[in-house]
Amino acid sequence: xxxxxxxxxxxxxxxxxxxxxxxxxGLPEAWIHANEGDETWSxxxxxxxxxxxxxxxxxxxxxxxxxxxxxxTFDPYDRWGHVREAQGKQMAELLDEFARVRQQxxxxxxxxxxQPVDFARRGRHPAFGAVTLGQLLATWAAHDLTHLHQxxxxxAHQYQEAVGPWREYLGVMKCAGHSxx
Numbered sequence: 001x002x003x004x005x006x007x008x009x010x011x012x013x014x015x016x017x018x019x020x021x022x023x024x025x026g027l028p029e030a031w032i033h034a035n036e037g038d039e040t041w042s043x044x045x046x047x048x049x050x051x052x053x054x055x056x057x058x059x060x061x062x063x064x065x066x067x068x069x070x071x072x073t074f075d076p077y078d079r080w081g082h083v084r085e086a087q088g089k090q091m092a093e094l095l096d097e098f099a100r101v102r103q104q105x106x107x108x109x110x111x112x113x114x115q116p117v118d119f120a121r122r123g124r125h126p127a128f129g130a131v132t133l134g135q136l137l138a139t140w141a142a143h144d145l146t147h148l149h150q151x152x153x154x155x156a157h158q159y160q161e162a163v164g165p166w167r168e169y170l171g172v173m174k175c176a177g178h179s180x181x
Contacts, residue, residue: 004134006114009141014106016144017099020047023151025095032091036157043154046147047094048086054101056081058140059108065123065133066112073124149175 024043035042061074119134156172167173
């Protein structure tokens with residue numbers, strides 16, 4: 001198991017925009033807006049969600065911990081804020097915007113010059129209670145991975161019938177993730 005390490009976290013977070021760009025830019029709309037069923041997310045929703053989280057969740061919570069500790073509870077996260085974030089935009093715009101806001105976040109994170117002792121500093125999550133800065137930063141990276149996994153799963157889902165008997169050997173076709181009905 002890997003313990004939280006800021007450089008490792010930043011290395012992963014810095015790659016997510018390019019990963020999404022390589023996978024999604026220029027794909028037909030059928031791939032961009034496909035989902036896994038009612039009330040599940042599409043690739044378009046996932047990128048919008050990542051932008052919304054970048055603006056309202058990760059760095060704002062880092063700053064709350066550093067400025068207020070656990071004396072101030074984090075603002076609740078609007079899980080559907082991505083709908084407003086993406087309204088009227090095309091996927092290429094969202095990918096460009098995500099790359100821009102992620103770079104701003106990482107520049108801000110680096111500028112904080114965090115030290116290992118800072119990772120034990122506590123904040124207050126509205127549902128979990130006390131959390132550490134290290135946990136928040138590790139979760140930020142795992143959150144990216146969760147949505148990359150979700151994206152692969154929902155895209156594979158589009159071919160679940162088309163692959164025929166090979167479905168048995170494709171683990172991604174069997175995965176039931178957090179957006180499955």
